Amino acid sequence: MNWKNLINVILPTAIVISCSRDNGKADAYGNIESNDVTISAEVGGKLLELKIDEGYKVEKNQLIGIVDTLPQVLKLKQLNAQLKAAKAKLQGIDAQIAVQDEQLNVLKKELDRVKKLLADSAATLRQLDDIEGKFKIAEKQKATFDAQRSGVLAEIDAVDAQIAQALDLLWRCHMVSPVSGTVISRYVSQGELVITGKPVCKIGTLDTVYARVYIDETQLPDFSIGRKVTILTDTSDGKLKEDKGEIAWVSSEAEFTPKIIQTRNERVNLVYAVKVRVPNPNGYFKIGMPVEVRIED
Numbered sequence: 001m002n003w004k005n006l007i008n009v010i011l012p013t014a015i016v017i018s019c020s021r022d023n024g025k026a027d028a029y030g031n032i033e034s035n036d037v038t039i040s041a042e043v044g045g046k047l048l049e050l051k052i053d054e055g056y057k058v059e060k061n062q063l064i065g066i067v068d069t070l071p072q073v074l075k076l077k078q079l080n081a082q083l084k085a086a087k088a089k090l091q092g093i094d095a096q097i098a099v100q101d102e103q104l105n106v107l108k109k110e111l112d113r114v115k116k117l118l119a120d121s122a123a124t125l126r127q128l129d130d131i132e133g134k135f136k137i138a139e140k141q142k143a144t145f146d147a148q149r150s151g152v153l154a155e156i157d158a159v160d161a162q163i164a165q166a167l168d169l170l171w172r173c174h175m176v177s178p179v180s181g182t183v184i185s186r187y188v189s190q191g192e193l194v195i196t197g198k199p200v201c202k203i204g205t206l207d208t209v210y211a212r213v214y215i216d217e218t219q220l221p222d223f224s225i226g227r228k229v230t231i232l233t234d235t236s237d238g239k240l241k242e243d244k245g246e247i248a249w250v251s252s253e254a255e256f257t258p259k260i261i262q263t264r265n266e267r268v269n270l271v272y273a274v275k276v277r278v279p280n281p282n283g284y285f286k287i288g289m290p291v292e293v294r295i296e297d
Contacts, residue, residue: 026232026292027222028274030213032285034204037179041194042172043067050190052201058177065175065200072170079166083159090152093145100142107135181205184287204287209280211245211291214271222295223250223274231278232292233285243284245293249275 041047045068052064111131117123185202188194211231215223224247231243254270276293278285285291 027219027229027295028213028215028293030211030274030291030293032209032278032287032289032291033212034181034184034206034209034287036184036202036204037177037181038202039064039175039177039200041067041175041196041198041200043072043169044195045071045173045193047188047190047192047194047200050186050188050200052183052186054183054186056183058181058183058203060177060180062177063174064177067173067175067194069170069173072166072173075166076163076170079159079163083156083163086152086156086159090149090156093149093152097142097145097149100138100145104135104138104142107131107138111135175200177203179203179205180207206280206283206285206287209278209285209287210248211276211278211293213274213276213291213293215274216271217254220250220272223247223272225250228296229276230294230296231276232294233289240292243278245276245278247274248277 047065048068049066050064052058058064111128114123114128114131118125118128181203183201184204187199187201194200227247229245229247231245232240233243235241251273254272256270274293
């Protein structure tokens with residue numbers, strides 16, 4: 001077969017493949033979703049202030065609400081009083097230890113003097129026993145004061161830890177957003193009582209959204225992570241708006257076709273979920289918006 005005959009065979013086949021590929025149909029269908037962060041109360045109490053509502057844009061570390069801080073403030077006041085009392089007790093013990101140290105120094109000198117006198121037969125054993133007894137008693141009193149001092153130091157450490165905990169809870173009364181995004185849902189209102197762990201609001205990061213679409217098994221080779229795709233959405237004039245995206249995730253397990261999804265091959269009952277990363281700097285894509293995805297050649 002010469003090259004002209006080869007072209008005559010290949011060209012029609014290529015045209016058929018191209019036409020079947022560019023048949024105007026999407027390769028997958030789905031909806032837009034976002035990465036959501038649910039913010040919950042970390043401290044229970046009355047919600048004194050709520051600075052956000054649905055649709056509000058928030059920045060990372062922005063204050064969004066305040067839970068009643070009075071219980072934590074009163075707790076801190078109590079702990080600071082305990083700390084002050086413990087430090088005063090420590091000062092008293094230190095003063096007693098200083099007096100005891102001075103007394104031991106005096107008794108030690110007296111003991112050394114009596115031992116020398118006894119060596120020169122100028123003192124009696126009774127005198128030596130008396131001074132040694134006083135010295136040992138003073139040592140035991142010093143040991144008692146040292147033990148009391150250790151106990152007070154441990155008490156101060158415990159109060160310091162409780163103060164740190166109370167300060168942490170006081171800080172947690174101020175709810176801040178961990179991400180920049182848009183408030184999707186608000187679950188409580190200002191003035192309500194909240195408990196620890198109760199959801200307050202949900203924030204979605206909408207600068208980048210994801211199209212969750214579904215494909216059948218035969219499409220898996222085409223949908224590889226990192227591959228560029230075209231996102232198609234309906235417009236008011238009946239045309240399709242095109243945007244670019246990138247496949248970010250492909251499920252490793254099949255699932256039954258969701259009722260709201262119609263794949264290209266409607267006879268397939270088991271499909272694979274795919275997430276397509278879509279830049280959304282102008283906020284065009286909204287959560288739940290239906291989209292079509294077409295693989296780029």
